[in-house]
Amino acid sequence: MQTSTQNSNESIPKVVESKRQKRAGRIAEHASGGVIALLIKIGMLAVVDAIAVYALFILFLKQDWVIFTVVLVITAAINIIYFKRGLLPLKYLAPGLVFLLLFQVFVIGYTAYISFTNYGTGHNSTKEDAVTSLIQSAQYRVPDSPTFDLAIVEQAGQFNFLVTDPDGDVTIGNTETPLTEVSNAEMSGGKAVSIPGYNTVNFTDIVANQDAIAAMTVQVSDDPNDGALRTPDGSSAYLYLSTLSFDEAADTMTNTETGVVYADTGNGAFTSEDGEEILPGWSVVVGVENYVTAFTDASIRGPLLSVTAWTFAFALLSVATTFILGLFLAIVFNDVRMRGRKFYRVLMILPYAFPSFLGALVWAGMLNKDFGFVNVALLSGAEIPWLTNEWLAKFSILFVNLWLGFPYMFLVCTGALQSIPDELQEAAKMDGANPWQIFRRIKFPLLLVSIAPLLIASFAFNFNNFNLIYMLTNGGPRDASAGINVGASDILISMVYKVAFSGADRDYGLASAFSIIIFLIVAIISIVSFRQTKALEDLN
């Protein structure tokens, strides 16, 4: 210690930098990097810039200005940070920050935005796309319409229709771009067969891609109401018109057969006067509707409340059980006189090394009601519904989590116990404390100071312990009365996943609203618990 202070004292006069020394420092800095380091740096920046320019080019073509700006700003920032002298901290932080901002901070904000929309099945695109797909889905072949001669040509993996209409005019188009007239096609027997820049798809390939080609609809013109061409066989196309017609000026969709007019009422779908919606619609901002639904719709509020309660119970009990068992084992095996402690320790922490999702799946098999090991072999054929009864499922989850989690607690408690100085114990013994008092009054409080942050972290982890729930019980048994797909042992995060990604009816908006609710709960818990830990630290 002393020598180092002396050293720094001596070096202080040197550190007071004159201009010359500063310059010398800079030169040293430069010289130390060497040419190779500089080349690596420039090379990496070149790669980043090349990718960025490519991305900007594509974005420019697609006219996606929002993302264009984002990419431009990020690229500019990176170049400034690495080419400008100084800004040293940013040079080290920037790579991680880019990912952090995009895939952690931005997505949280995006979740909040989605929670205010009706994004989900039937509402997952723009209005323009919805209009096109509505018109296409209601198409019928125009009776007695002329036959268009057709060749399928391919460019960059995309099929195009090369169409010769009855008048002999040649046009080309695909599912994204309507037909446009071309003049350079090669004709054969009055029919265009190929065109420079495209590969003509031969008969075998047409057969191989039959489904994809039969599903293609190529609009005749920019106006979807003009109809589209489709082909049953890849060699002739027919005109299809839609029973729905879109009136852009009035912003309405009219069914030409029944005459019903569907208007855009602002809820993301064309709706008739008597409230009938035609889907697909598009996603619109619906304000707090998802939150209102979550808290007022009885078939959702009920499950939401019970799931929240179980999430808290599950996380608390998981921490408590694993901690108690881990601490107990740490105390038991923290005795230097005991032989083979290492042996026991290695074998006991194996569940921690076993991937947790596999652990849950293996236990799901062992606890299976009809064929599982526990019922069949251990309990000789008892048919106990470990995973399908509401309360037994909850018990099983806690039990399996104990198996998965106690080794961790055992390890950290052992570490914490060993870091408590022996003198304290000696001193307490001198003062006449019995072992229980030593543990309760001295070791445990000290242990808690160092372990408390880990207990909070463990709580936070279990609060969102998706794998265990989803793999072990899949949230079951399902609550049939609920308006959403949710079960008795679901926790909040598995409910979010099921609402958003399971079944035919996906509701991203509602799922995001649930996510935001979890965000708020977690935030409140964290604030409170951080305060608590500070209070604990003051004890020390």
Place this chain on the structure above:
Amino acid sequence: MSTSTPASQRTTTTTAAAVPAKRPFKFSRWFGATGWRHLVGIVMIVFSMFPLFYVLSASLNPNGTLLQSNGLFSSLGFDNYVTLFNNPQRPYAAWFINTLVIGLTTAAGTVFLGALAAYCFSRMRFVGRRFGLLSLVIVQIFPQLLAVVAIFLLLTTLGDIFPILGLDNQIALIMVYLGGALGVNTYLMYGFFNTVPSDLDEAAKLDGAGHARIFFTIILRLVAPILAVVGLLSFIATTSDFVISSVVLVTPERQTLAVGLYQFVSDEFTTNWGVFAAGAVLAALPVMALFLYLQKYIVSGLTAGAVK
């Protein structure tokens, strides 16, 4: 009561250790001091090892149903392992390689990004440093999987423009995982970086080394243990992630073990059991081997994070 007995004897045994071979072996005394601990140990080993034995036995049982797997080690054979690698609908080998590639890349990226940030926070003093450290903690409070819907929709949008960043692409998945690179890991590393005396940096600086050289050639070597821990933790977290990978990866050939093996049992739970068990054993072996190999580092890393 029970706790008081061993402690009162601890004093006697310490004196006994000083003068050995004087006292004859007495079972009750031995049991009171350490014997009961062995009993606890044996019970706990049965508890913790049993499921592992069970899955190993199931994987070696050629009659691959769940019911027939209950006879532990009743018949042995590698049929399940053979079946595992010969099922084109469930390309286990591809899952395995995918998991390794995604896991290792993410781990390496996490270690590198985290170490850069930790070095910065540990060695440099700049405006917003405290704020930066604090916001890292705060951001970590909200795990990525909560934003899975937004990640899914973001990748859908990005995929329309750059297919490489879209759904069903592993590079996109890795980048999403790297979003979580800073955070707890950085904190763990930050703590460890602080234990490396900065005199070393100063000395190197005086010898003419620049910040990059100090970081790459001096600091990184000294903090190798924490790099191993963070790398392993990140690898384990990545390989066991189901939520994000199941949403991002769609085609079977591109999926990871977690997604693939889950579908294995969710489809035909009871009949596929033996093959699933074989897949589970193979999936767990490398992780467990790595874990036991690096055990010392992990234990010290976990406790270093907690116990200062």
